[in-house]
Amino acid sequence: MHAAEKRPTVAEEYLRARELSLGGLFIALGVVIPMAFHAVGGGRLGSVLLPMYLPVLACAMLVSPPIAAAVGLLTPVLSSALTGMPPILPTLPIMAVGLTVMATLASVLHRRVKLHALPSVVLALLSGRVILGVVAWLLVSVLPAQMQDSLPEIMHNPISYVAASTVTAIPGLILQVIAVPALVAIVEGRRSTGNGRH
Amino acid sequence: MLSRDLLDDQAHLNSPVHLLDARVKLVCALALLIAVLAVPVAQNPLLLVHAGALLVVAGLSRLPAAWLLQRMAVLAPFLLLGTVAVAFLPPAGPADALNLGPLTLSEQAFSVWASVGGKCALALLIAVVLAGTSTTAGLLRAARSLHVPRTLTALTGFAITYLAVLADEAGRMITAMRCRGRVRGGMRRLRIGASMMVTLMARTVERADRIALAMVSRGYRGTMPALDQRPIPTPQIALGAGIVLISALLTVVGFAP
Numbered sequence: 542m543h544a545a546e547k548r549p550t551v552a553e554e555y556l557r558a559r560e561l562s563l564g565g566l567f568i569a570l571g572v573v574i575p576m577a578f579h580a581v582g583g584g585r586l587g588s589v590l591l592p593m594y595l596p597v598l599a600c601a602m603l604v605s606p607p608i609a610a611a612v613g614l615l616t617p618v619l620s621s622a623l624t625g626m627p628p629i630l631p632t633l634p635i636m637a638v639g640l641t642v643m644a645t646l647a648s649v650l651h652r653r654v655k656l657h658a659l660p661s662v663v664l665a666l667l668s669g670r671v672i673l674g675v676v677a678w679l680l681v682s683v684l685p686a687q688m689q690d691s692l693p694e695i696m697h698n699p700i701s702y703v704a705a706s707t708v709t710a711i712p713g714l715i716l717q718v719i720a721v722p723a724l725v726a727i728v729e730g731r732r733s734t735g736n737g738r739h
Numbered sequence: 740m741l742s743r744d745l746l747d748d749q750a751h752l753n754s755p756v757h758l759l760d761a762r763v764k765l766v767c768a769l770a771l772l773i774a775v776l777a778v779p780v781a782q783n784p785l786l787l788v789h790a791g792a793l794l795v796v797a798g799l800s801r802l803p804a805a806w807l808l809q810r811m812a813v814l815a816p817f818l819l820l821g822t823v824a825v826a827f828l829p830p831a832g833p834a835d836a837l838n839l840g841p842l843t844l845s846e847q848a849f850s851v852w853a854s855v856g857g858k859c860a861l862a863l864l865i866a867v868v869l870a871g872t873s874t875t876a877g878l879l880r881a882a883r884s885l886h887v888p889r890t891l892t893a894l895t896g897f898a899i900t901y902l903a904v905l906a907d908e909a910g911r912m913i914t915a916m917r918c919r920g921r922v923r924g925g926m927r928r929l930r931i932g933a934s935m936m937v938t939l940m941a942r943t944v945e946r947a948d949r950i951a952l953a954m955v956s957r958g959y960r961g962t963m964p965a966l967d968q969r970p971i972p973t974p975q976i977a978l979g980a981g982i983v984l985i986s987a988l989l990t991v992v993g994f995a996p
Contacts, residue, residue, distance in 0.1 A: 551955065558959050559951035561890070565897020566943045566950075569905045572898070574936060577909045579816075590929075592936075599940050611894055619898055622866040625814040629862040630776055630855065685779070685994065712929065720933045724940050 560604045564612045567600035571616035572623060579626075587626070588706070591713030593617060594640070598665060598717055601644035602651045602658055602725045613637075613644030631692050635676045643669040651725075658722035666714055670707055674699040749802055749871040756800035756872045760971045761881035763979040767986075768869045774986035775861045780850050782993045786857040789989070793864050802871045810867040811860070818856050825852045875899050884968045901946075909939060 549557070571593050578592040587593075597616050601609035617627055617636040627633050647665035650656040656664075678699040680692060695702050707714075750757070756764070771789070778785045797807060830836040830845040837846040869878070875896070883892045912935050971979075 549960070554960060555951055555955045558954040559947060561893055562897060562950040562954065563944065563947040564894045566901050566905065566947050567940075568894060568898035569902045570940065570943055572902060573905045573909050574939070576906070577913060578932075590932075595936060596940060603944065608890070608894070611888075611890055615891060615894055615898070619895065621862075622870075623902075625811075625817065625859065625863045628817065628855070628859045629772075630858055716929065716933055720937055724937050727937065727941050728944050 560608045563600060563604055564608045567596045568612055568616050568619060570596035571612075572620045575620065575626060576624060588709055589712055590716055591710055593620065593627075593636070594643070594666075594669075594713065594717055595720060597640050597644050598647055598662060598721045599724045601647040601665070602661065602721065603728060604648065605652060606645050606648040609644040609648035610641050613640035613642070616640060631680055631696065634680065635673060638676050639669050639672045642672045658725040659718070662718055662721045666717060670703055673706060674703040677702045747874050749806060750874045750877075752801050752872075754799060754801040754872070756796060756868070759872075759978075760969075760975050761873045761877040762884060762968075762971060763975045764869055764873055765878060765881045765885065767979050767982040768865050770983040770986040771865050772862055774990045775858055775865070777990045778854070778858070778993045780854040783850060783853050783857070785989060785993050786854070786861065789861055790857070790864075793861060793868070797864070797868050800868055800872050802868065806871070807864075807867060810871075811863060814860055814863055817859070821852050821856055825849055880968060897950075904946075905939075905943065908942065912939060 574596055575587055575592040578587065578590060593616060597613050600612050604612070614637055617633055617640060621627055621629055621633050627636050643665045646668050647661050650661040650664060651658055677696045681697055681699070684692070693702075695705055771793070775786070775789050778789070825844060825848050826842060828845045828848045830843060831847070835846050837844045837849055873881075879892045879896050882895075883889060916931065916935065
């Protein structure tokens with residue numbers, strides 16, 4: 542009887558399946574969208590428009606924090622393994638940690654705290670900039686001296702590193718602030734008007 | 740763009756590397772990856788040792804050279820960009836000058852670039868050989884039996900399964916955009932690109948809804964099913980342990996003063 546009470550309902554099973562499929566599909570988008578950007582606009586667009594952030598943040602708004610964290614972690618790792626981008630050192634660890642924290646925070650703010658999508662994205666992006674500096678500082682502090690030579694010179698000063706990468710990525714940050722809430726509005730609007738599946 | 744046979748298209752080959760258990764290959768690949776990444780800039784020649792060993796493994800795997808080169812080619816723009824940047828970077832002083840024929844390069848910049856470029860290329864080669872000699876399902880099962888959380892393996896499985904489908908969809912949208920004519924102006928291009936991505940993501944959400952319904956209707960009960968694994972044969976365990984040991988030794992050699 543007790544075991545029967547613990548068994549998830551069909552609705553719970555559906556929601557769990559939906560989170561998994563959404564997470565998986567958005568990880569795939571996180572590999573595909575940067576490739577499409579490179580196909581259209583060349584390699585330099587990646588650091589300017591941050592195309593990998595877009596599906597990760599959008600997914601974070603639609604799934605629970607643990608799945609959002611997994612999506613943030615897996616997207617750059619899978620992309621690096623399949624396409625070689627981002628490069629495994631030093632960009633991959635920075636992006637993996639940054640996207641994991643950003644996705645978790647965005648999901649917590651939007652799904653648990655019930656904050657609107659726009660401030661959630663802005664706060665997540667701000668936290669991402671802070672994490673960028675922290676990870677750069679950690680890499681410089683933790684890596685053995687012999688390995689630090691392969692890090693970019695600017696990384697030795699985390700504040701300059703964060704400032705430089707933020708200035709480069711201003712168009713991408715604006716793109717996230719516009720596109721992610723737009724997508725969330727479309728998806729949630731469909732659900733509330735009954736066009737969605739549930 | 741990615742093709743439908745991105746992975747698993749060479750997994751049917753019959754080679755000693757293909758016959759190894761996926762768990763052994765996964766652990767060895769991780770050990771090799773750590774060993775490659777741990778090579779200090781001052782010990783760049785060690786990268787050649789790793790490259791030699793990896794090329795031997797690639798040869799043993801009987802993966803077609805053209806297939807390997809095609810998979811490695813994704814790194815070419817990044818390597819080319821860095822090479823051009825290093826070629827135009829002037830040396831900091833006479834002590835930093837490195838003469839390569841008519842070119843005078845900065846020795847420090849050249850060493851750093853050789854280290855970063857070499858590590859990226861070798862890391863990709865490890866991933867490509869691993870993916871080429873194993874099935875995706877086998878690798879995911881191996882990761883699961885090595886206690887990688889089930890959610891991570893399930894998400895990775897979904898991502899790999901639908902990668903080609905989404906790549907096709909993105910490709911069709913890019914073709915449609917190009918057919919509508921050339922767009923002038925950076926802001927206009929950005930706006931069109933953003934609306935394209937929002938559409939792609941909205942369609943993906945709909946697809947995820949359909950997949951979830953299909954999963955529940957086929958008996959999904961909140962967790963992905965665990966699949967049984969056969970025990971790893973002892974010679975393969977010994978081989979894997981040997982490779983991990985050699986990788987650790989090379990890492991120690993790299994850090995020796």
